[in-house]
Amino acid sequence: MTDRDETFAKVAELIEPFNKKDIELAEETSFAGDLEWDSLTVMDFVAAIEDEFEIIITMNMQAEIETVGQLVDAVAKLKG
Amino acid sequence: MTDAGTTAESLPESPAAVAPERDLMSKFDGLIAERQALLDSGVTDPFAIVMDQVKSPTQAVINGRETILLGTYNYMGMTFDPDVIAAGKDALDRFGSGTNGSRMLNGTFRDHIEAEEALREFYGMSGAIVFSTGYMANLGMISTLAAKGEYVILDADSHASIYDGCAQGNAEIVRFRHNSVDDLDKRLGRLPPEPGKLVVLEGVYSMLGDIAPLKEMVAVAKKHGAMTLVDEAHSMGFYGPNGRGVYEDQGLQDDVDFIVGTFSKSVGTVGGFCVSNHPKFEAIRLACRAYIFTASLPPSVVATAATSIRKLRHAHDKRRQLWENARTLHGGLKALGFKLGTEAPDSAIIAVMLEDQAQAVTMWQALLEAGLYVNMARPPATPAGTYLLRCSLCAEHSAEQIATVLAMFGATGRAVGVIG
Numbered sequence: 001m002t003d004r005d006e007t008f009a010k011v012a013e014l015i016e017p018f019n020k021k022d023i024e025l026a027e028e029t030s031f032a033g034d035l036e037w038d039s040l041t042v043m044d045f046v047a048a049i050e051d052e053f054e055i056i057i058t059m060n061m062q063a064e065i066e067t068v069g070q071l072v073d074a075v076a077k078l079k080g
Numbered sequence: 081m082t083d084a085g086t087t088a089e090s091l092p093e094s095p096a097a098v099a100p101e102r103d104l105m106s107k108f109d110g111l112i113a114e115r116q117a118l119l120d121s122g123v124t125d126p127f128a129i130v131m132d133q134v135k136s137p138t139q140a141v142i143n144g145r146e147t148i149l150l151g152t153y154n155y156m157g158m159t160f161d162p163d164v165i166a167a168g169k170d171a172l173d174r175f176g177s178g179t180n181g182s183r184m185l186n187g188t189f190r191d192h193i194e195a196e197e198a199l200r201e202f203y204g205m206s207g208a209i210v211f212s213t214g215y216m217a218n219l220g221m222i223s224t225l226a227a228k229g230e231y232v233i234l235d236a237d238s239h240a241s242i243y244d245g246c247a248q249g250n251a252e253i254v255r256f257r258h259n260s261v262d263d264l265d266k267r268l269g270r271l272p273p274e275p276g277k278l279v280v281l282e283g284v285y286s287m288l289g290d291i292a293p294l295k296e297m298v299a300v301a302k303k304h305g306a307m308t309l310v311d312e313a314h315s316m317g318f319y320g321p322n323g324r325g326v327y328e329d330q331g332l333q334d335d336v337d338f339i340v341g342t343f344s345k346s347v348g349t350v351g352g353f354c355v356s357n358h359p360k361f362e363a364i365r366l367a368c369r370a371y372i373f374t375a376s377l378p379p380s381v382v383a384t385a386a387t388s389i390r391k392l393r394h395a396h397d398k399r400r401q402l403w404e405n406a407r408t409l410h411g412g413l414k415a416l417g418f419k420l421g422t423e424a425p426d427s428a429i430i431a432v433m434l435e436d437q438a439q440a441v442t443m444w445q446a447l448l449e450a451g452l453y454v455n456m457a458r459p460p461a462t463p464a465g466t467y468l469l470r471c472s473l474c475a476e477h478s479a480e481q482i483a484t485v486l487a488m489f490g491a492t493g494r495a496v497g498v499i500g
Contacts, residue, residue, distance in 0.1 A: 040464060043236055047257060056270045058231075059246070059253035 007079075008072045014048050015068070027069030053079055118437075123445045126456040136160055137348075137476045142453060148481055150471045151455040155428050156317045156398050157476030158348030158388045168349075171383030179376045183210075184365065187376030191383040195343075198389040199355055203324055203339060207361035210353045210382065212374050214313055214342030215241040217352030220370030221309060221340060222280060223249030230276040231306075233267060235259065237287070237463045239311065242280050251278075258285070258463065261296040268304035277306035283326030284314035287462050287470065288421030289429030291315075295330040302335070309338040314429065317346035317392045318399045318475075343385045346392060351377050351385055398475035402428055405473045405482055412486040417499040421468065431457075432469040432489075434498060440467040446492040452485060 001009070012025050018041055019025075023034050031037050037045070046057055049071070055078040057065075065071050100106055119125060124143075133141040137157035138149050158164055171191055181187035192210055199208035211217040222245030226232045230251045234242055237258040246253045254271070257263040264279070271277065279301040281292050294310065301308045312325030320328025327336050337358060343351035354364070365371060377385075403425075410425035413432060421431030434440045437458060444456040447469070455470040462468060471485075493499040 039460065043255065046255075047263070050270075051266070054270060056254055056267060059255060 004072065004076060007076055008068075010052065011049065011068065011072050011075065014045070014052060018045050025068055027067065027072075029068045030066050031068075031071075032066065049075065055079060118441065121438075121441075123441050124448060126441060126444055129453070134159075137474050138478075138481060140453070142448070145449075145451055147448070148452050148477075148485060150473070150477075150485055151453050152474070153314070153345035153472055154348060154474050154476075155314075155402060155472065156346040156348070156392060156395060157474045158346065158391070161348070161388065161391065163391065164348065164384045164388045167387035168380040168384040172380040175379035177380070178378045181375060182372055183376045184372045189376075189379050189382070191379050191386055192376060194386040195351075195382040195389070196353075198386040199353055202322070202389050202393055203355045204322070204333070205339075205355040205357050207358065208353060208355045209361070209364055209371065210351060210377065210385075211371055212352070212377055213350060214340070214344055214352035215244075216370040216374065217340050217342070217354050218242050218311060219245045219248055220368040221338060221354050221364070222246060222278070223370070224364060224368040225307075225309070225338070226251035226276065226278045230278070231271055232278050232280060233264065233271075233301075233306065234280045235282065235285075235292070237285055238280065239282065239286065239313075240461075242282075242311065245280075259290065259292055261293055261300055264297055265300045265303075268300065268306060271304075273305065277301075277304070279306045279308050281308065281310045282314075283310055283312040283319065284427045284429065286314050286429060287457060287466075287468070288431045289314075289427040289470075290422050291326050291426050294327050294332055294336075298327075298332055298335050307337040308335075309340060310336050311340045313340070313342045313345055314427065316341050317395060318402050318428065323392060323395070323399060343381070343388075347385050347388045349381050349384045349388065351381060395475075402473060402475040405475070405477045406430065408479070408482050409471065409473060409485065412482070413489060416486070416490050416493060418489070418493060428473045430471045430473070432471065434467045434469065437467055439496065439498065440469060443492060443496045443498060444469055446496060447488060450488045450492060452488050 015025060019035060023029060046062060050056055053075055057074065061074060065074055129142060131140045131142055137154045137159050140147050140149055175189055179187040179189060195210050196208040211220060218241035222232060222242060226249055228250040231254060232246050232251045233254045233256060234246065235258055236255045254267055256267050281294060281297055284291050298308050310327050312327065315325040317323045319326050322328060338354055338356045340354050343349045406425040406428050410430050413430065414420060419433040421433060434443060440456055447454060457470050458467050459465050
């Protein structure tokens with residue numbers, strides 16, 4: 001597995017507890033459209049991602065992230 | 081003939097209506113439908129209450145009915161204080177009904193200076209700036225203090241005015257879990273050390289009435305080199321030896337950089353402010369858009385504020401009565417079997433937690449019909465999808481009124497099935 005695959009797998013694992021509708025996850029799965037998350041769910045999920053990877057995803061950055069693939073890229077970049 | 085002129089003339093005289101997909105108002109269809117469904121269920125609209133008469137800080141006439149007010153922020157009951165009213169009338173007579181201008185230009189009158197002086201005395205701070213509302217004080221202070229490349233770190237349950245202050249500015253915004261000292265510490269620790277940081281906290285969180293562990297949070301902020309701003313809107317007048325707020329109660333008189341507050345709660349009028357000991361604090365007046373680009377408060381408003389603030393400094397009896405009322409109501413509701421937002425009477429806000437919107441609206445309406453006004457609050461204003469009835473106490477509530485309130489809650493709660 002490449003680093004990116006590993007990050008994707010970890011992100012997917014962290015999505016699961018919030019994936020109430022059992023949506024199959026892909027690069028282009030969107031948080032608002034497909035997973036239908038509200039702002040409170042996003043808050044909890046972002047906190048979980050931040051703690052797992054020991055990063056900060058600012059609210060400014062969150063506004064730009066719409067899909068699982070974009071989040072994986074952002075996490076990879078923030079991990080440095 | 082110019083090109084622009086040609087274009088205008090070529091437009092049809094009666095253009096077709098905007099197509100639904102281009103109608104900017106279409107985005108509100110969901111909200112309109114939800115409100116209509118609520119009204120169709122036959123309830124009074126909880127967000128369209130009109131006070132026909134207000135008789136005292138604790139009594140009004142709503143829909144022709146004598147009603148006890150338990151859902152205002154009139155914590156110290158200053159709105160009908162004779163000295164406060166006299167000061168307002170005098171200013172109205174002497175200075176007219178409005179200022180017609182910005183604080184920065186023609187909108188600073190004698191009583192704006194008086195209100196700022198009263199604030200400096202009340203808080204024991206060197207600097208005080210009055211804004212037109214509490215909302216604008218947060219909006220202005222947060223967006224002006226933290227610039228591009230700097231950070232604002234805020235509690236997830238922050239008031240809308242704090243979130244909007246973040247949105248108006250250009251700083252990077254980071255949230256931490258509500259009232260979690262560890263979470264704040266962890267997040268500050270992950271940020272680069274160099275840029276300036278502002279940690280924004282509230283003394284009392286207004287939905288559940290819970291208070292912040294400010295002592296620990298301010299210590300954590302300092303450890304990471306961040307400055308702090310604490311919003312004490314819901315605590316002024318009745319926490320700490322001088323009634324300055326939760327920060328004073330927790331011994332932080334010299335440790336918080338900026339305190340934001342409002343005239344619309346304990347002070348009993350409208351307006352907002354920030355106080356600080358920072359030697360460069362006055363520079364905010366030169367840079368803050370929410371201070372510069374709006375009209376200043378009317379003279380009568382700042383005159384009532386100045387008088388009220390000076391009286392609040394010595395309002396020990398009111399303070400004692402307010403806490404007594406909070407303890408009685410909290411204990412009484414708990415004994416009746418209601419689930420409350422806080423274990424103990426930590427503030428003058430007591431939130432009765434309910435299951436869903438239907439239960440909240442039914443209970444709210446039944447109380448209103450019995451002659452009691454409380455606030456109904458629902459997401460997104462409330463945390464974690466909770467529906468609640470928020471009671472806020474006043475120092476002027478009599479023991480008899482509190483007993484009546486408890487009887488109403490008991491009867492209504494049983495009728496609606498919230499308690500057994």
